[in-house]
Amino acid sequence: xxxxxxxxxxxxxxxxxxxxxxxxxxxxxxxxxxxxxxxxxxxxxxxxxxxxxxxxxxxxxxxxxxxxxxxxxxxxxxxxxxxxxxxxxxxxxxxxxxxxxxxxxxxxxxxxxxxxxxxxxxxxxxxxxxxxxxxxxxxxxxxxxxxxxxxxxxxxxxxxxx
Amino acid sequence: xxxxxxxxxxxxxxxxxxxxxxxxxxxxxxxxxxxxxxxxxxxxxxxxxxxxxxxxxxxxxxxxxxxxxxxxxxxxxxxxxxxxxxxxxxxxxxxxxxxxxxxxxxxxxxxxxxxxxxxxxxxxxxxxxxxxxxxxxxxxxxxxxxxxxxxxxxxxxxxxxxxxxxxxxxxxxxxxxxxxxxxxxxxxxxxxxxxxxxxxxxxxxxxxxxxxxxxxxxxxxxxxxxxxxxxxxxxxxxxxxxxxxxxxxxxxxxxxxxxxxxxxxxxxxxxxxxxxxxxxxxxxxxxxxxxxxxxxxxxxxxxxxxxxxxxxxxxxxxxxxxxxxxxxxxxxxxxxxxxxxxxxxxxxxxxxxxxxxxxxxxxxxxxxxxxxxxxxxxxxxxxxxxxxxxxxxxxxxxxxxxxxxxxxxxxxxxxxxxxxxxxxxxxxxxxxxxxxxxxxxxxxxxxxxxxxxxxxxxxxxxxxxxxxxxxxxxxxxxxxxxxxxxxxxxxxxxxxxxxxxxxxxxxxxxxxxxxxxxxxxxxxxxxxxxxxxxxxxxxxxxxxxxxxxxxxxxxxxxxxxxxxxxxxxxxxxxxxxxxxxxxxxxxxxxxxxxxxxxxxxxxxxxxxxxxxxxxxxxxxxxxxxxxxxxxxxxxxxxxxxxxxxxxxxxxxxxxxxxxxxxxxxxxxxxxxxxxxxxxxxxxxxxxxxxxxxxxxxxxxxxxxxxxxxxxxxxxxxxxxxxxxxxxxxxxxxxxxxxxxxxxxxxxxxxxxxxxxxxxxxxxxxxxxxxxxxxxxxxxxxxxxxx
Ligand code: FES
Ligand code: FES
Numbered sequence: 001x002x003x004x005x006x007x008x009x010x011x012x013x014x015x016x017x018x019x020x021x022x023x024x025x026x027x028x029x030x031x032x033x034x035x036x037x038x039x040x041x042x043x044x045x046x047x048x049x050x051x052x053x054x055x056x057x058x059x060x061x062x063x064x065x066x067x068x069x070x071x072x073x074x075x076x077x078x079x080x081x082x083x084x085x086x087x088x089x090x091x092x093x094x095x096x097x098x099x100x101x102x103x104x105x106x107x108x109x110x111x112x113x114x115x116x117x118x119x120x121x122x123x124x125x126x127x128x129x130x131x132x133x134x135x136x137x138x139x140x141x142x143x144x145x146x147x148x149x150x151x152x153x154x155x156x157x158x159x160x161x162x
Numbered sequence: 163x164x165x166x167x168x169x170x171x172x173x174x175x176x177x178x179x180x181x182x183x184x185x186x187x188x189x190x191x192x193x194x195x196x197x198x199x200x201x202x203x204x205x206x207x208x209x210x211x212x213x214x215x216x217x218x219x220x221x222x223x224x225x226x227x228x229x230x231x232x233x234x235x236x237x238x239x240x241x242x243x244x245x246x247x248x249x250x251x252x253x254x255x256x257x258x259x260x261x262x263x264x265x266x267x268x269x270x271x272x273x274x275x276x277x278x279x280x281x282x283x284x285x286x287x288x289x290x291x292x293x294x295x296x297x298x299x300x301x302x303x304x305x306x307x308x309x310x311x312x313x314x315x316x317x318x319x320x321x322x323x324x325x326x327x328x329x330x331x332x333x334x335x336x337x338x339x340x341x342x343x344x345x346x347x348x349x350x351x352x353x354x355x356x357x358x359x360x361x362x363x364x365x366x367x368x369x370x371x372x373x374x375x376x377x378x379x380x381x382x383x384x385x386x387x388x389x390x391x392x393x394x395x396x397x398x399x400x401x402x403x404x405x406x407x408x409x410x411x412x413x414x415x416x417x418x419x420x421x422x423x424x425x426x427x428x429x430x431x432x433x434x435x436x437x438x439x440x441x442x443x444x445x446x447x448x449x450x451x452x453x454x455x456x457x458x459x460x461x462x463x464x465x466x467x468x469x470x471x472x473x474x475x476x477x478x479x480x481x482x483x484x485x486x487x488x489x490x491x492x493x494x495x496x497x498x499x500x501x502x503x504x505x506x507x508x509x510x511x512x513x514x515x516x517x518x519x520x521x522x523x524x525x526x527x528x529x530x531x532x533x534x535x536x537x538x539x540x541x542x543x544x545x546x547x548x549x550x551x552x553x554x555x556x557x558x559x560x561x562x563x564x565x566x567x568x569x570x571x572x573x574x575x576x577x578x579x580x581x582x583x584x585x586x587x588x589x590x591x592x593x594x595x596x597x598x599x600x601x602x603x604x605x606x607x608x609x610x611x612x613x614x615x616x617x618x619x620x621x622x623x624x625x626x627x628x629x630x631x632x633x634x635x636x637x638x639x640x641x642x643x644x645x646x647x648x649x650x651x652x653x654x655x656x657x658x659x660x661x662x663x664x665x666x667x668x669x670x671x672x673x674x675x676x677x678x679x680x681x682x683x684x685x686x687x688x689x690x691x692x693x694x695x696x697x698x699x700x701x702x703x704x705x706x707x708x709x710x711x712x713x714x715x716x717x718x719x720x721x722x723x724x725x726x727x728x729x730x731x732x733x734x735x736x737x738x739x740x741x742x743x744x745x746x747x748x749x750x751x752x753x754x755x756x757x758x759x760x761x762x763x764x765x766x767x768x769x770x771x772x773x774x775x776x777x778x779x780x781x782x783x784x785x786x787x788x789x790x791x792x793x794x795x796x797x798x799x800x801x802x803x804x805x806x807x808x809x810x811x812x813x814x815x816x817x818x819x820x821x822x823x824x825x826x827x828x829x830x831x832x833x834x835x836x837x838x839x840x841x842x843x844x845x846x847x848x849x850x851x852x853x854x855x856x857x858x859x860x861x862x863x864x865x866x867x868x869x870x871x872x873x874x875x876x877x878x879x880x881x882x883x884x885x886x887x888x889x890x891x892x893x894x895x896x897x898x899x900x901x902x903x904x905x906x907x908x909x910x911x912x913x914x915x916x917x918x919x920x921x922x923x924x925x926x927x928x929x930x931x932x933x934x935x936x937x938x939x940x941x942x943x944x945x946x947x948x
Contacts, residue, residue: 018285034190035183037415039363040448044868047363075183088181092173095833098841099668100180101364101415107181123881130876134868136363136416137668139840139905140876 004064008033009077017064023057024048026064027074035075035104039134046133049105049112050074056112058132075104078111086157087111087150096146098137109133110147119155121148165749167681168896171833175687176672185413188367188382189445196369197226199431199444200287202277202294203453204269207303207525207861208316211267214277215295222293224286227438229430230277231266239263239433240399242426244490245641248499251331251518258327259319259523261489263399263426263433269298270318270488271527272861273453278430280438284445303525303861307485308462310524318488318523325523327486328495332503332577333516341477341514345468349551355539356928357460357485357855358848359871360532362667364415365446366455370431374439378406383428385411385695386421386665387705390642392697394424394492401432404697411695414667418845419531420455421667422707423492427454452866457855458532460485461498461539467547473555475510475566480517480543488523491530495521500578500638501536501626501708507575508544509586509622509799510566515576525861531707533845534907537625542928545621545911550924559915560594563622579626581797583889584825590622592823592885593801602805615808615939616818619915623908624799627900628713630792645791646710647703648718650679650726652784654771656764658685660722661693663703664715669902670834671711677830678716682723683763684749701787709900712830713796717894721788729784730766736777737761737769796891796899800824802843804912808920810943813936815851815917821883822908827891827899835901836884842905843882848874849906850913854929872929 004021005014008031015030027036027050036059039047043061050059051073078085087110090096097103113121113129121129126144135143166172179185202214216228242261249255265276277294281287302316309315310325318325342348362384369382379402385391388409395401395409414421427444435442446454461484468477484498503517552562564587573581602618609616629635632643649661660675676690693699706715727747734752735742744755753760761769766784769775773782805818822839829835852872856865865871890897910928918924923938 018283020285028190032192033183034187035185037187037364038189038445039365040868042448042867042869045363045448075181079182084181091181092177095174095837097177097180098670098837099362099364099416100176100185100413101187101362103180104183124877127877134363134873134875136361136418136845136873137841138837139842139844139882140879141840141881142837144876144881 024059090150094146200291209298224282231264247639257322338516360420362416370435456530487528505540596821617920621912627709664711709902718790725786813932846909
């Protein structure tokens with residue numbers, strides 16, 4: 001057992017876990033945040049994507065101990081107060097989810113993608129960037145639409161603020 | 163949210179919890195003292211279980227118990243059954259072999275469970291499962307269904323000689339034979355429908371909790387139909403009587419058919435929870451899902467189409483072998499029979515059809531309904547042979563289809579179905595226009611100038627949804643009725659709960675069902691909640707599959723709403739001293755026509771519950787239930803056209819455009835319908851281009867993870883262009899047909915017809931991998947050179 005401490009959605013947390021505990025299980029079981037999902041055992045579906053120190057990471061592909069002292073953000077940490085993050089709002093607005101199981105990972109991947117590309121995201125790039133996330137329900141079309149719309153909106157907000 | 167009635171693109175009420183990470187799926191449920199289950203699974207496709215030694219496992223940290231099939235059988239837990247009886251053409255009942263939730267004697271597919279470990283954590287349970295020593299005596303295995311029927315093939319079940327489950331017929335063989343004698347042209351082909359793994363993104367899971375004092379079980383599970391699960395677990399598997407068993411299907415992350423069935427693992431969790439005296443949780447990992455979730459499709463068929471001199475179809479003859487895997491799953495027998503052969507008439511007026519279906523056991527994972535269930539297999543066969551015949555007789559694929567379209571309704575096919583309504587020309591025209599069919603030749607020439615092969619292919623599909631009526635399916639062998647129930651509860655403050663037996667696992671029922679109420683009473687959809695997925699809350703229901711929730715489930719809600727409306731009007735009329743016939747409901751108010759007298763819906767609801775002033779003899783309260791049993795299936799139809807570009811150097815196919823023109827009857831929420839079509843098309847394109855569950859000759863599944871089983875990803879598919887045309891379904895009060903499966907049913911032949919057109923070679927089987935396409939391109943080029 002090891003004590004693993006980190007900042008999770010802005011809060012300092014810690015827990016004693018087995019050495020082999022994956023970050024995703026630390027988040028889901030030790031911290032009880034079940035928005036992050038497990039959809040595979042070969043790091044290929046992206047249902048488990050969270051942000052570690054500002055970058056999208058498949059939380060099934062790293063040990064909790066490797067995230068010790070890191071800043072970790074999960075889908076639960078995106079909305080500010082009652083306000084949805086623009087990517088969350090866009091997924092709803094454009095019907096980018098059906099069963100919702102892939103959704104947290106899709107949203108975290110999308111936020112990371114928009115952070116990297118800003119307003120320069122086109123359909124082709126979005127589809128390519130979604131390579132690590134599987135959705136069995138939506139056929140991706142509305143996910144792509146949602147990400148494009150959120151990217152445009154966020155870059156417009158950024159320009160307005162500047 | 164506002165008042166959003168039928169036809170509104172209402173945003174989904176359920177989304178908020180999913181986009182904020184507050185969904186509640188089975189794996190999110192944690193109970194005090196909960197133990198974790200891990201299964202010990204066979205590495206062999208066919209073997210005798212000689213011994214199971216759990217001593218080492220029991221010594222490991224955290225391990226509570228190791229349970230085996232002998233204990234399960236001794237405790238009287240019943241065998242897993244198939245709930246649809248099919249008789250062979252000689253009248254004998256299907257040959258069903260015994261399937262136990264934990265197998266004590268002979269394992270018949272890789273991944274079959276022989277024991278379960280219960281431990282304090284999932285990690286400890288899995289470690290201990292690895293430490294259980296099982297001695298097997300390997301037996302020869304068979305994975306090919308044709309080989310399985312041969313004399314001398316390995317035998318799976320003593321009940322099924324030559325592994326034959328049934329040998330079933332539909333249609334008039336003599337009439338078909340006679341028509342073939344007269345044929346001016348016969349098109350003949352072999353068609354395989356590849357085996358698929360459904361792959362809902364949420365793996366199956368179960369949490370079972372036995373309360374000893376109450377002798378009561380609770381099961382949280384990833385089910386599309388919790389009531390059916392409870393019925394089967396009670397009536398056949400002897401887990402507990404129904405009133406001592408509550409099944410809850412909370413948020414479920416996709417189903418596509420694979421979560422209809424009652425699997426060994428869920429049964430074992432229920433039984434084990436009682437045995438070990440603590441709640442037991444099991445969560446399937448993805449490899450286990452590949453090995454144990456019911457697979458789909460896997461047909462081998464030979465088909466022959468007879469045409470007269472005018473290119474009208476005069477007969478259709480089909481022989482199909484369906485691989486059902488190692489055991490008969492819950493609805494496995496109905497899929498290659500009544501959900502398949504009854505659709506072989508397609509959109510066409512075919513006077514005579516005969517189909518023979520043989521179903522076979524093999525040492526592979528059981529096969530059952532997967533999105534479309536039988537209709538994709540029928541559509542693939544019909545639409546490939548239609549395209550092939552058109553090419554052979556030199557007609558354009560559209561003209562040949564048009565020549566044979568059914569145009570008057572109702573239309574009785576020679577294979578049971580009676581189509582009630584449709585307009586096949588309308589959807590064909592819409593699709594041809596959307597893809598600019600006339601401009602194809604120019605696009606093909608342009609592609610050729612770049613060294614690329616363009617092709618275009620179409621598929622005019624028909625399918626059948628909302629399988630019913632109960633009496634008819636009962637006479638065909640179904641063990642259950644296929645109606646649906648609903649209850650509408652108006653609260654004293656005028657808000658409404660709708661209880662439905664349908665189950666939403668992505669379909670958005672919380673929104674669309676609320677739209678029905680919004681439409682009827684002019685209430686805000688926020689004033690409505692939908693209750694589903696819990697056998698303690700909803701009395702009974704048949705669940706969601708076969709695109710039935712709209713046509714059947716919503717129709718039950720409409721019936722209940724009729725009763726609520728009638729009673730509310732009576733109360734309003736009484737309170738306002740008006741004639742009942744003069745009461746109109748509008749914008750959340752009950753008004754007396756032609757006056758300014760009105761009461762709000764809330765005032766009427768409150769009056770029903772205070773009961774201070776009700777019409778003479780009326781019971782208090784405002785709550786009504788209904789059961790709805792349809793009079794027929796519904797028949798969605800449409801045309802899909804796919805345009806591809808093949809790179810002859812690599813064999814890689816790119817989908818350039820894909821158009822879908824569907825007739826789903828009336829639509830409650832177009833946004834949700836489009837989402838269903840997008841998802842279905844992507845699964846169909848996955849089948850056509852990427853997905854294949856492949857076994858080696860020893861019965862090892864060589865595609866048991868996302869490394870080897872190719873799922874469609876975002877850059878494998880295009881953005882689709884959709885349109886809808888409405889012919890109302892006369893069979894239900896809302897005129898709806900169903901949209902959940904059409905995409906997966908109609909799209910594979912469109913893709914394959916497009917590729918065979920591009921490469922000018924018809925020998926293509928699914929999935930059209932670059933390797934296969936490249937080989938065929940080489941062959942075509944060689945032939946052209948000679
Ligand atoms: S669970 Fe992490 S990629 Fe699938
Ligand atoms: S919404 Fe169901 S898997 Fe993406």
